[in-house]
Amino acid sequence: MPTSEVRTDAAEAARTALVDTRRRQLLNAAARLLGRAGSQSVSMQNVADEAGVSVGLIYRYFANKQELVQAVIEDVLHEFSVRVADPVQDEPDPVRRIAAAFAGYCAVVQELRDAAVLAYQESKTLEPEGRDTVKDLEVESAEPLIAATREAIDAGLIREVDPRVFAYGFLTTAHLWALKHWYFSRFLTHEQYVAEQTALALSAVIRPEHRAAYPDLLGPLA
Amino acid sequence: MPTSEVRTDAAEAARTALVDTRRRQLLNAAARLLGRAGSQSVSMQNVADEAGVSVGLIYRYFANKQELVQAVIEDVLHEFSVRVADPVQDEPDPVRRIAAAFAGYCAVVQELRDAAVLAYQESKTLEPEGRDTVKDLEVESAEPLIAATREAIDAGLIREVDPRVFAYGFLTTAHLWALKHWYFSRFLTHEQYVAEQTALALSAVIRPEHRAAYPDLLGPLA
Amino acid sequence: MPTSEVRTDAAEAARTALVDTRRRQLLNAAARLLGRAGSQSVSMQNVADEAGVSVGLIYRYFANKQELVQAVIEDVLHEFSVRVADPVQDEPDPVRRIAAAFAGYCAVVQELRDAAVLAYQESKTLEPEGRDTVKDLEVESAEPLIAATREAIDAGLIREVDPRVFAYGFLTTAHLWALKHWYFSRFLTHEQYVAEQTALALSAVIRPEHRAAYPDLLGPLA
Amino acid sequence: MPTSEVRTDAAEAARTALVDTRRRQLLNAAARLLGRAGSQSVSMQNVADEAGVSVGLIYRYFANKQELVQAVIEDVLHEFSVRVADPVQDEPDPVRRIAAAFAGYCAVVQELRDAAVLAYQESKTLEPEGRDTVKDLEVESAEPLIAATREAIDAGLIREVDPRVFAYGFLTTAHLWALKHWYFSRFLTHEQYVAEQTALALSAVIRPEHRAAYPDLLGPLA
DNA sequence: CATGAATGAGGTTTCATTCAT
DNA sequence: GATGAATGAAACCTCATTCAT
Numbered sequence: 001m002p003t004s005e006v007r008t009d010a011a012e013a014a015r016t017a018l019v020d021t022r023r024r025q026l027l028n029a030a031a032r033l034l035g036r037a038g039s040q041s042v043s044m045q046n047v048a049d050e051a052g053v054s055v056g057l058i059y060r061y062f063a064n065k066q067e068l069v070q071a072v073i074e075d076v077l078h079e080f081s082v083r084v085a086d087p088v089q090d091e092p093d094p095v096r097r098i099a100a101a102f103a104g105y106c107a108v109v110q111e112l113r114d115a116a117v118l119a120y121q122e123s124k125t126l127e128p129e130g131r132d133t134v135k136d137l138e139v140e141s142a143e144p145l146i147a148a149t150r151e152a153i154d155a156g157l158i159r160e161v162d163p164r165v166f167a168y169g170f171l172t173t174a175h176l177w178a179l180k181h182w183y184f185s186r187f188l189t190h191e192q193y194v195a196e197q198t199a200l201a202l203s204a205v206i207r208p209e210h211r212a213a214y215p216d217l218l219g220p221l222a
Numbered sequence: 223m224p225t226s227e228v229r230t231d232a233a234e235a236a237r238t239a240l241v242d243t244r245r246r247q248l249l250n251a252a253a254r255l256l257g258r259a260g261s262q263s264v265s266m267q268n269v270a271d272e273a274g275v276s277v278g279l280i281y282r283y284f285a286n287k288q289e290l291v292q293a294v295i296e297d298v299l300h301e302f303s304v305r306v307a308d309p310v311q312d313e314p315d316p317v318r319r320i321a322a323a324f325a326g327y328c329a330v331v332q333e334l335r336d337a338a339v340l341a342y343q344e345s346k347t348l349e350p351e352g353r354d355t356v357k358d359l360e361v362e363s364a365e366p367l368i369a370a371t372r373e374a375i376d377a378g379l380i381r382e383v384d385p386r387v388f389a390y391g392f393l394t395t396a397h398l399w400a401l402k403h404w405y406f407s408r409f410l411t412h413e414q415y416v417a418e419q420t421a422l423a424l425s426a427v428i429r430p431e432h433r434a435a436y437p438d439l440l441g442p443l444a
Numbered sequence: 445m446p447t448s449e450v451r452t453d454a455a456e457a458a459r460t461a462l463v464d465t466r467r468r469q470l471l472n473a474a475a476r477l478l479g480r481a482g483s484q485s486v487s488m489q490n491v492a493d494e495a496g497v498s499v500g501l502i503y504r505y506f507a508n509k510q511e512l513v514q515a516v517i518e519d520v521l522h523e524f525s526v527r528v529a530d531p532v533q534d535e536p537d538p539v540r541r542i543a544a545a546f547a548g549y550c551a552v553v554q555e556l557r558d559a560a561v562l563a564y565q566e567s568k569t570l571e572p573e574g575r576d577t578v579k580d581l582e583v584e585s586a587e588p589l590i591a592a593t594r595e596a597i598d599a600g601l602i603r604e605v606d607p608r609v610f611a612y613g614f615l616t617t618a619h620l621w622a623l624k625h626w627y628f629s630r631f632l633t634h635e636q637y638v639a640e641q642t643a644l645a646l647s648a649v650i651r652p653e654h655r656a657a658y659p660d661l662l663g664p665l666a
Numbered sequence: 667m668p669t670s671e672v673r674t675d676a677a678e679a680a681r682t683a684l685v686d687t688r689r690r691q692l693l694n695a696a697a698r699l700l701g702r703a704g705s706q707s708v709s710m711q712n713v714a715d716e717a718g719v720s721v722g723l724i725y726r727y728f729a730n731k732q733e734l735v736q737a738v739i740e741d742v743l744h745e746f747s748v749r750v751a752d753p754v755q756d757e758p759d760p761v762r763r764i765a766a767a768f769a770g771y772c773a774v775v776q777e778l779r780d781a782a783v784l785a786y787q788e789s790k791t792l793e794p795e796g797r798d799t800v801k802d803l804e805v806e807s808a809e810p811l812i813a814a815t816r817e818a819i820d821a822g823l824i825r826e827v828d829p830r831v832f833a834y835g836f837l838t839t840a841h842l843w844a845l846k847h848w849y850f851s852r853f854l855t856h857e858q859y860v861a862e863q864t865a866l867a868l869s870a871v872i873r874p875e876h877r878a879a880y881p882d883l884l885g886p887l888a
Numbered sequence: 889c890a891t892g893a894a895t896g897a898g899g900t901t902t903c904a905t906t907c908a909t
Numbered sequence: 910g911a912t913g914a915a916t917g918a919a920a921c922c923t924c925a926t927t928c929a930t
Contacts, residue, residue, distance in 0.1 A: 038347050039347075040347045124260050124261070124339075125260060125261070125262055135404065135405070139405065159425075159442075159443050160442060161418070161422060161443070162409075162410075162418060164405075164406075164409070165406070165410070165415070165418050165419070165422070166422060168398065168402065168405070168406070169395045169398060169419060169422065172394055172395065172398050172401075173391045173394065176390065176391060176394045179394075180390060182357065183357070183361065183386075183390070184386075184387070184390070187384075187386070188384075188387070193387070196383070196384060196387050197387070197391060200383060200387070200388060200391065200423075200426045200427070201422075201426065203381075203425075203426040203427070204422045204423065204425040204426030204427075204443075205422070205425070205426075205443075208430065220381075220382060221381050221383070221426075221427075
């Protein structure tokens with residue numbers, strides 16, 4: 001009787017889908033709270049309310065609060081990894097790849113706004129084990145930018161800087177918008193901010209003989 | 223009877239001194255805890271134990287926990303202001319003033335390590351009012367660097383960047399060490415890190431015709 | 445149409461059989477859990493898992509947890525009643541009937557070990573009504589031993605003790621093994637324990653002139 | 667200035683006294699609850715209410731619920747040890763020492779009624795470590811009775827039984843009153859119960875030639 | 889001024905019970 | 910009949926805050 005089997009499979013699939021939906025619903029609710037008022041405000045009751053479910057239900061999807069917070073952070077970092085790696089694929093010029101990676105990072109920061117930064121700061125509160133996972137994910141998300149930088153150096157397009165120092169410092173300026181947009185937004189839009197930081201960072205490293213090739217990226221610093 | 227007055231004055235002075243001593247003792251204890259075990263560990267009982275006093279006593283010097291945390295943060299930010307403004311005084315060259323301000327900032331970050339990061343993360347948990355004070359202090363602590371940048375632009379030493387974007391971004395790389403020293407310390411000492419970031423930031427803005435004047439600051443990027 | 449009736453009867457019978465099977469399956473699962481990990485471990489979820497069914501299903505067979513626990517206890521006590529009454533049937537000598545009843549009781553204790561102890565401890569948690577049922581079952585399970593004692597007295601084989609005090613005290617020593625086997629098993633097997641307690645209890649009551657008839661029961665006390 | 671020292675000492679003493687008072691107050695409240703409605707009813711809130719203090723205060727005296735329950739049990743067992751050892755001191759005749767120890771045990775059971783039994787049954791719920799401590803205390807409390815039994819054997823007053831089996835079984839009949847007084851009190855007072863059990867137990871072991879020496883203990887079985 | 893015992897609201901977690909499928 | 914996702918009351922525990930001494 002295939003009907004029975006099919007029905008079972010369908011039920012199985014439905015269950016899996018539900019589990020995913022619920023997890024996402026809860027992660028989003030938690031991220032929203034983190035962004036809105038900081039980690040202090042993330043009580044299980046608040047998460048439940050924000051997600052529109054009961055407290056008890058959270059524990060069917062996350063063993064405890066620790067695990068929920070950890071999952072939120074990993075979720076955000078995963079988003080970074082994907083969104084940075086993606087636009088980098090199609091770009092043949094390593095320098096433009098650097099700019100594209102940074103732009104991708106900035107876009108996620110802008111989109112997830114406070115949640116991104118806070119989830120990321122929250123890592124201090126995790127258990128050592130979870131902290132290590134987060135660190136790995138973080139290093140991983142910086143990889144595309146580091147790789148592009150390395151290739152740009154090898155191609156003789158930019159000076160011989162430490163790719164890791166350059167890339168990490170650059171990425172931090174992406175976070176900076178989220179952290180201090182109360183300040184920058186007084187006199188800059190996010191687009192202007194991204195352009196200025198891109199110009200600054202690239203201006204620091206592009207060799208004089210190649211500056212002319214990137215007037216769009218260097219802007220007034222060209 | 224002047225004696226009485228004198229005695230009163232002396233008593234008054236003694237009281238003021240005691241208040242200051244106590245406040246400092248408590249702020250230091252709290253900062254020590256933050257640095258040692260993260261913001262989670264800052265309970266009033268823990269602060270009292272660390273300071274060697276009773277819980278009740280804290281409430282004679284701070285109205286509540288909120289105010290104590292606020293004071294710790296302001297204390298750290300004040301330290302930044304002082305330590306950045308100080309070395310800048312004696313330096314006539316605006317470019318070197320930029321480097322000196324950054325170095326001052328980095329020194330405080332290194333010295334207060336976790337307290338700096340945490341004070342700065344914790345700001346989300348403050349009341350709106352206190353948050354504004356913190357923002358003001360933060361802007362204030364960046365002032366010397368912004369001013370030096372503006373003067374370097376005016377003197378035609380560096381390109382026409384937005385001084386606030388440049389300065390803030392630069393200062394963020396100082397914090398970056400505290401946030402990610404688990405990563406950078408794998409391959410850099412703090413001194414090397416400061417030198418690399420200084421070289422990167424200045425290299426971005428110094429006009430080609432003045433690069434030769436700062437081989438010590440630009441290092442391999444000169 | 446008798447077919448219909450027959451079919452209905454058959455269905456009825458099948459339903460009844462299923463109900464019994466399910467109840468037994470659940471009672472056994474609960475008893476197994478009690479024995480394995482103590483009363484703390486008996487949650488409805490655990491019972492369901494142990495029985496290989498869903499939580500919801502339990503509620504089709506027991507109105508609530510209370511009733512399930514009550515049923516487990518009654519089940520164990522019923523086992524006692526049966527197993528004590530059984531060996532007593534065939535034994536013509538009242539003194540040997542006493543020994544046989546005790547041995548039966550001890551055998552159940554040994555077999556159900558923790559379940560026996562726990563069922564009996566748990567009675568405090570029952571509703572007054574349920575507690576009364578349990579008490580009745582308990583008194584009932586002691587009946588054969590009390591009766592045998594009374595007959596032994598009437599036959600002049602043992603002294604004039606209160607049969608209820610003697611019988612109950614004797615039965616308690618059966619439980620004692622379950623409660624304290626961590627102690628007794630250091631120096632006795634269960635068989636030796638049963639023999640020693642039998643000898644002690646009978647030695648207390650058998651009249652001097654009949655002691656010689658029971659060397660096997662009195663052992664070294666003969 | 668001795669005054670200061672004295673005052674400090676006095677304060678110290680007062681604090682110690684308070685700690686003891688509080689612990690006792692809480693232990694008594696918990697024991698009362700245990701006795702009244704079983705371990706299920708012992709919630710920290712209930713204990714606090716019963717003791718007339720707040721929940722939080724309990725945690726200044728006991729690290730967690732586990733520790734409180736453990737302390738209650740140890741407290742009761744300690745009471746047993748003391749009360750059994752005490753009357754045994756003055757009695758020169760080993761047989762009478764046995765009776766005295768049993769009477770002491772019965773008196774504690776009667777006094778602490780349900781709490782005694784339940785605290786003692788509750789040991790199943792403890793952590794392995796705590797359970798071992800309880801076992802040690804339990805064995806210890808049986809020691810005086812075991813010792814007296816051993817001496818009675820050596821003096822040729824009673825038969826050669828295993829003192830541990832005899833003593834433990836005998837003590838269990840003391841508990842039996844608490845466990846089943848709903849049954850026994852239908853036809854016996856506690857005094858009669860103690861007398862009957864004493865007579866039964868001693869009758870089992872006293873050698874025929876010495877029975878005449880203890881008409882008061884053997885009663886109708888003499 | 890200084891102490892620390894005491895409070896109780898609030899946070900995390902568990903689990904008996906219900907009900908849509 | 911059977912399932913298990915969902916609920917929410919209640920348990921344990923923490924900690925900012927107060928107040929008698």
